[in-house]
Amino acid sequence: MPDLRHEFPLDEGLIYLNHAAVGVWPRRTAEAVKQFADENMCRGAQHYPAWMQREQSLRQRLAWLVGAASTEDIALLKNTSEGLSLIAAGLDWQTGDNVISSNQEFPSNRIVWESLARQGVELRQADISGEDPEAAIIACMDGQTRLLSVSSVQFAGGLRLDLKRLGEACRERGILFCVDAIQSLGALSFDAGACHADFVVADGHKWMLGPEGVALFYTHPEARERLRLTQFGWHMVEHAGDFERRDWRPAKSARRFEPGSPNTPGIHALDASLSLLQQAGMAQVEAGVLQRTAWLTEAVLHDEGFELLSPVRPERMSGIVSFRRRDLDAKEHAALYRHLMQAGTVCALRGGGIRFSPHFYTPMQHLGEALTMAREWSPVA
Ligand SMILES: Cc1ncc(COP(=O)(O)O)c(C=O)c1O
DSSP: OOOHHHHOOOOTTOEEOBTTTSOOOOHHHHHHHHHHHHHHHHHTTTTHHHHHHHHHHHHHHHHHHHTOSOGGGEEEESOHHHHHHHHHHHSOOOTTOEEEEETTOOTHHHHHHHGGGGGTOEEEEEOOOSSOHHHHHHHTOOTTEEEEEEESBOTTTOOBOOHHHHHHHHHHHTOEEEEEOTTTBTTBOOOTTTTTOSEEEEESSSTTOOOTTOEEEEEOHHHHHTSOOOOOOGGGBTTTTOTTOOOOOBOSSGGGGOOSOOOHHHHHHHHHHHHHHHHHOHHHHHHHHHHHHHHHHHHHHTOTTEEEOSOOSGGGOOSOEEEEETTOOHHHHHHHHHHHHHTTEEOEEETTEEEEBOOTTSOHHHHHHHHHHHHHOOOOO
């Protein structure tokens, strides 16, 4: 296990419970970016081949994280929304087709499918608030369903879906399966093959502990072939770098989705961040995340003043615990949120309550301190 105190030298007094929004960089990431900045200042791109090696290293780490069979299945995009948009723009839709999603999705995974209405494609948003969310999703499927697109973990309450069950249902019916994994990759183990995912999309700035603006776009080789390309440039062709060549074809690999120059500072940063997760091991990281979630869940449940807005069943848990104070209305929750932020407890206001999202390195005592602060605050009369 890496030295977590050394890697996360947060300001004295700061409690950071916001990895479901934007995570913290480990020390090694900050150092990698500083070094890269110095290199650019002193030597420019003299050692560009080394940058390309860093890019390949990142593809390897992402393939490991998502459970891809090959680095060929990994494209590096700007963000989750871009990946979802490439899928929506790339599939050959027919009037009357439908896409299934849930009614708890982050806007990125709703708006993009709503945009297909002008092509006669219907978005069905399954109500996943009941006991069996997967059954509710599967019940929406019919002969016109082309794609299921859900988040592995819902952003507001942290509900974790059974991806294997959903992937199997899709496979049986010939439906494509797209997973927005931004709220689980880097926190929970993931296996794209085991859940039969055709597409997996996730930016690196949350649980992966990286910067904004570098995202994973996993495509299964067969699904990849089904996406019509919508962006073009020197970098997405099979013989990238052969600038004299006039004929071209798209790269066989997922690089075909990367039209031009890569985000090299972001790549250096995310590669360093993932090296930490790799060193710790995803089983250990997941155990640490779930230990914190279980602790917070218990503490909220045992306090009559709080109402838990997140799942209680262990298999539904993720890194997110949301709750509200029974005595406060929406406006007062917004004031409580501002108070917590001003006091140095970084969290979010989501789904009608306060959302805490610690990571595996978060000191356990910070959880109790943050809850006490939330319990003891009172609205100014
Ligand atoms: C489930 C989910 N999807 C997507 C995003 C953001 O997507 P992007 O990487 O496009 O900014 C978020 C951010 O909170 C999210 O929670």
